[in-house]
Amino acid sequence: xxxxxxxxxxxxxxxxxxxxxxxxxIGIAHALAGFCVLWDNIAMNTLExxxxxxxxxxxxxxxxxxxxxxxxxxxxxxxxxxxFFNTTGNMSFSFIGGLISICGAILSIAMMPxxxxxxxxxxxxxxxxxxxxxxxxxxxxxxWSVLFVDIIVVLVYLGSTVLLIxxxxxxxxxxxxYIYTLVIDGKKGFSALTESYALIKDRWLxxxxxxxxxxxxxxxxxxxxxxxxxLVSLLLGASWFExxxxxxxVYSLHGxxxxxxxxxxxxxxxxPLALATMYNLYISLKxxxxxxxxxxSFKKWLVVFLCIxxxxxxxxxxxxxxxSSLKYAREKALLVQQVENQSSYQQEAQxxxxxxx
Numbered sequence: 001x002x003x004x005x006x007x008x009x010x011x012x013x014x015x016x017x018x019x020x021x022x023x024x025x026i027g028i029a030h031a032l033a034g035f036c037v038l039w040d041n042i043a044m045n046t047l048e049x050x051x052x053x054x055x056x057x058x059x060x061x062x063x064x065x066x067x068x069x070x071x072x073x074x075x076x077x078x079x080x081x082x083x084f085f086n087t088t089g090n091m092s093f094s095f096i097g098g099l100i101s102i103c104g105a106i107l108s109i110a111m112m113p114x115x116x117x118x119x120x121x122x123x124x125x126x127x128x129x130x131x132x133x134x135x136x137x138x139x140x141x142x143x144w145s146v147l148f149v150d151i152i153v154v155l156v157y158l159g160s161t162v163l164l165i166x167x168x169x170x171x172x173x174x175x176x177x178y179i180y181t182l183v184i185d186g187k188k189g190f191s192a193l194t195e196s197y198a199l200i201k202d203r204w205l206x207x208x209x210x211x212x213x214x215x216x217x218x219x220x221x222x223x224x225x226x227x228x229x230x231l232v233s234l235l236l237g238a239s240w241f242e243x244x245x246x247x248x249x250v251y252s253l254h255g256x257x258x259x260x261x262x263x264x265x266x267x268x269x270x271x272p273l274a275l276a277t278m279y280n281l282y283i284s285l286k287x288x289x290x291x292x293x294x295x296x297s298f299k300k301w302l303v304v305f306l307c308i309x310x311x312x313x314x315x316x317x318x319x320x321x322x323x324s325s326l327k328y329a330r331e332k333a334l335l336v337q338q339v340e341n342q343s344s345y346q347q348e349a350q351x352x353x354x355x356x357x
Contacts, residue, residue: 047206048284050213057277061269064122067130069268071114071139074132076267079104080260087256106143113146114139115272116183119279145188149178152193156302159309171305173208174200174298179275180282193302194295199285207281214277218270225265229258 048056061068082104085097114135121128153175160167177196181187187195200207233240233254240255251259 046288047203047210048280050210050217053210053277053280053284054214054217054273056280057273060119060122060276060279061273064118064130067132067135068115068118068272070132071111071118071135072272073264073268074136075104075107075111076263078107080263083260084256087251109147109150110136110139110143112139112179112275113142113183115275116179116279119272119276120184123279123283142183145182146179148189149182149192152190152302152306153178155309156193156305157309158312159305159307162308162312167305169208170204171301173204173211176200176207176211176278177282177285180279184282190299190302194299197298198295199282203285207285210281211278214274218274221270222266225262229262233258 079101082097082100085093085100088094088097117138118130118135121130156171156175157168160171174197175193177199178192181195181199182192185192185195230240236254238254239252240258241249242252242255244250
């Protein structure tokens with residue numbers, strides 16, 4: 001290339017970059033560095049990537065899908081039956097529907113350890129023969145331990161949410177493996193959460209990014225299912241909603257059927273597939289252990305968030321009672337004032353009548 005005197009030997013693209021302000025160049029450099037760090041955290045060899053985890057999860061799922069689907073779908077079937085009883089408008093049927101829904105909630109709690117144990121045994125014992133009855137028996141054996149830890153987790157999440165969204169994301173990442181440390185490692189109570197923390201310590205970002213990628217994939221699958229369901233409804237000329245006798249917009253029979261089908265697909269396929277994928281992440285974390293370190297600081301934060309989580313509903317309840325009492329007192333005072341005003345008006349009217357006589 002011939003370069004005339006006074007001209008730059010740079011190409012047009014490089015000239016543009018040369019003319020960029022220094023701040024823009026620094027910003028671009030920081031963005032590229034951030035992207036490289038993000039990619040390194042996803043693709044680091046210490047943990048398997050999200051696509052590999054999902055593929056292994058699918059392999060575990062399809063290897064014994066009949067038992068896994070049967071375990072996973074049972075609570076949803078019971079809940080769907082209960083919801084149909086609740087929509088009849090009959091008090092007796094609604095009461096029966098409530099009892100059925102409670103049974104569904106109990107089954108949902110027992111279902112989690114049952115599926116985790118099923119996935120673990122499929123992975124650890126190739127060719128093992130499993131039955132729904134035995135797996136649910138194991139699930140109910142773990143029922144109170146799972147319920148206790150679930151209550152702790154909910155209260156901790158509630159307490160950390162009070163302090164805005166960042167703490168709950170951090171705590172949620174560290175506690176994401178608690179169901180596996182509980183069911184597989186036999187850790188109970190706070191130990192299940194601290195063992196999860198011990199697995200993820202110094203790898204929080206790697207775990208979080210993998211969970212984020214997997215979550216996005218499942219969200220996309222959900223919207224695809226929803227789109228297919230709406231397309232089928234459009235082809236059938238049916239609406240998901242209708243106007244009730246009270247003038248409210250409610251689900252039609254077709255809408256209830258379609259939402260129930262979507263719930264069945266999610267519970268029977270996506271839920272166990274998600275658990276199998278996270279199980280592989282748990283195994284990947286276990287195969288790359290960290291050196292021993294103190295977990296006391298994390299446990300202290302759990303206790304702090306737990307106390308805040310316990311106090312939050314109590315404070316909310318007391319506040320609502322106080323506000324209701326103030327509202328009642330204000331309304332009562334207003335009513336007394338109106339009665340006094342009416343009495344005063346009557347006295348004035350009587351005086352006018354007496355004067356005119």
